[in-house]
Amino acid sequence: xxxxxxxxxxxxxSSVFNPRYHQHLNHLNDMAFTHTKxxxxxxxxxxxxxxxxxxxxxxxxxxxxxxxxxxxxxxPKKRTHAYxxxxxxxxxxxxxxxxxxxxxxxxxxxxxxKQEEDDDEEDNHLNKRSRKQSKPQQxxxxxxxDDDEQLSSEEEMGEVHSQDEKNNIFPIQQxxxxxxxxxxxxxxxxxxxxxxxxxxTSPASMTxxxxxxxxxxxxxxxxxxxxVKRLAPSLPPVFSQTVHHHHHPYFSQILYNNSFVxxxxxxxxxxxxxxxGNTLSDRSFPFRLSxxxxxxxxxxxxxxxxxxxxxxxxxxxLMDDDKSSSTHSFxxxxxxxxxxxxxxxxxxxYNAFQITLTSLHLRKAKxxxxxxxxxxxxxxxxxxxxxxxxxxxxxxxxxxFSNFREFFYIQIEKxxxxxxxxxxxxxxxxxxxxxxxxxxxxxxxxNRSNQIDVPISFRDVxxxxxxxxxxxxxxxKDLEPxxxxxxxxxxxxxxxxxxDFFKDEHWMHSI
DNA sequence: CTCGTGCCTG
DNA sequence: CAGGCACGAG
Numbered sequence: 001x002x003x004x005x006x007x008x009x010x011x012x013x014s015s016v017f018n019p020r021y022h023q024h025l026n027h028l029n030d031m032a033f034t035h036t037k038x039x040x041x042x043x044x045x046x047x048x049x050x051x052x053x054x055x056x057x058x059x060x061x062x063x064x065x066x067x068x069x070x071x072x073x074x075x076p077k078k079r080t081h082a083y084x085x086x087x088x089x090x091x092x093x094x095x096x097x098x099x100x101x102x103x104x105x106x107x108x109x110x111x112x113x114k115q116e117e118d119d120d121e122e123d124n125h126l127n128k129r130s131r132k133q134s135k136p137q138q139x140x141x142x143x144x145x146d147d148d149e150q151l152s153s154e155e156e157m158g159e160v161h162s163q164d165e166k167n168n169i170f171p172i173q174q175x176x177x178x179x180x181x182x183x184x185x186x187x188x189x190x191x192x193x194x195x196x197x198x199x200x201t202s203p204a205s206m207t208x209x210x211x212x213x214x215x216x217x218x219x220x221x222x223x224x225x226x227x228v229k230r231l232a233p234s235l236p237p238v239f240s241q242t243v244h245h246h247h248h249p250y251f252s253q254i255l256y257n258n259s260f261v262x263x264x265x266x267x268x269x270x271x272x273x274x275x276x277g278n279t280l281s282d283r284s285f286p287f288r289l290s291x292x293x294x295x296x297x298x299x300x301x302x303x304x305x306x307x308x309x310x311x312x313x314x315x316x317x318l319m320d321d322d323k324s325s326s327t328h329s330f331x332x333x334x335x336x337x338x339x340x341x342x343x344x345x346x347x348x349x350y351n352a353f354q355i356t357l358t359s360l361h362l363r364k365a366k367x368x369x370x371x372x373x374x375x376x377x378x379x380x381x382x383x384x385x386x387x388x389x390x391x392x393x394x395x396x397x398x399x400x401f402s403n404f405r406e407f408f409y410i411q412i413e414k415x416x417x418x419x420x421x422x423x424x425x426x427x428x429x430x431x432x433x434x435x436x437x438x439x440x441x442x443x444x445x446x447n448r449s450n451q452i453d454v455p456i457s458f459r460d461v462x463x464x465x466x467x468x469x470x471x472x473x474x475x476x477k478d479l480e481p482x483x484x485x486x487x488x489x490x491x492x493x494x495x496x497x498x499x500d501f502f503k504d505e506h507w508m509h510s511i
Numbered sequence: 512c513t514c515g516t517g518c519c520t521g
Numbered sequence: 522c523a524g525g526c527a528c529g530a531g
Contacts, residue, residue: 517526
């Protein structure tokens, strides 16, 4: 709106005034949370092993070793992470950290085995319930449920009769979800540490960092899946199920969509630290993405999110497309060890390509908007040849254009009313030039760097749209329920052919 | 019930 | 821009 904002530096715009900056922080927060949780789990597993093999924590509980350890593994979770958890377990934790460095490899194997045991334990309940849980609105809560079940089954595994423990645990299990609650602040610190560890001093290295981070989030899970299968041919379904459930196109999406890179302020020159990344990728359990989210209230909801979620689950194995029944692929791939080979293959293949839309794709899409406001999904597929399309991706792209349109129409309506208010009577007087405010606003939105040849046809479209809106408003059509629909239809016919160079990847990378 | 769309929210 | 949601077609 205000042309003067164009003079602001991108950094100021995005980091200070742009609310998306907060989203970035939240995403990073979540990532940090996940990582911390993973590390914590490793520590926990370690403590389980050490306590069962060596009497290192004798007095902590008189019940049994198992009960003691399961208790340990729960407490840190409640407090969101171990950094804050300097209570009774301090001694034990120090010990654990030392041991962890020394016997990292050993740990992996053991914890994997341990994981299998865990899965065996919770197989029955979890399996049945999650399958039955086809109701979409519950999927959002699935993570929560998983955690709960995880907790309870761990307890059962240790000692079921510890009702007291459960009671103690519950109140803290309901932590606040506020993005910047005191509890989540440490994660910002944590992510900074991560960045420093990865020697991030420039946006370029930041990119690498994010990429590595993503790999660490992805590949280990699959490696785990494979390895475990090797170790235990009779892997219970629930294990893979858990893995699948927490699959993350979404997560990677976050990594890619975030232009955090652009806003990142390099920290002071960091002292070299141990390669931390390996530790991360060493974890050998299916971590849970318990990203706090608003819970659904409606029961009737069957919308995008749940559906997509289920799609993710079913599609990550067969990225390519729909046709196959989701439930089938899900079950067979997860619970059947005869599929070992297949599973590996799909896993590898899955790791091989990008199933994410990058910010580059976004810019490209915006530029395409100059030509077409209503691209069909088939058109999108043609003009994004480097993208591995699945329903998720398609939905996202479609959503992008939907958002583009929204902005487009909102601006035009705004200016339309403005012009009318300024006393314009004759619609023919509404002429859009490249210098028009409206045009500049739109151009700024879809073509920030101004490095594309905006087709003249776009100017025509803007003008036409403006006139349609003005006309409708003038006629007070805007009082009718869905008066914009008819305008939309008209504008939809004005779509142009998209130039072929949009298909060229090289060209795309040049923008 | 699934799926695609549009609105509107954060 | 992405999440959520209501609605309607199939």
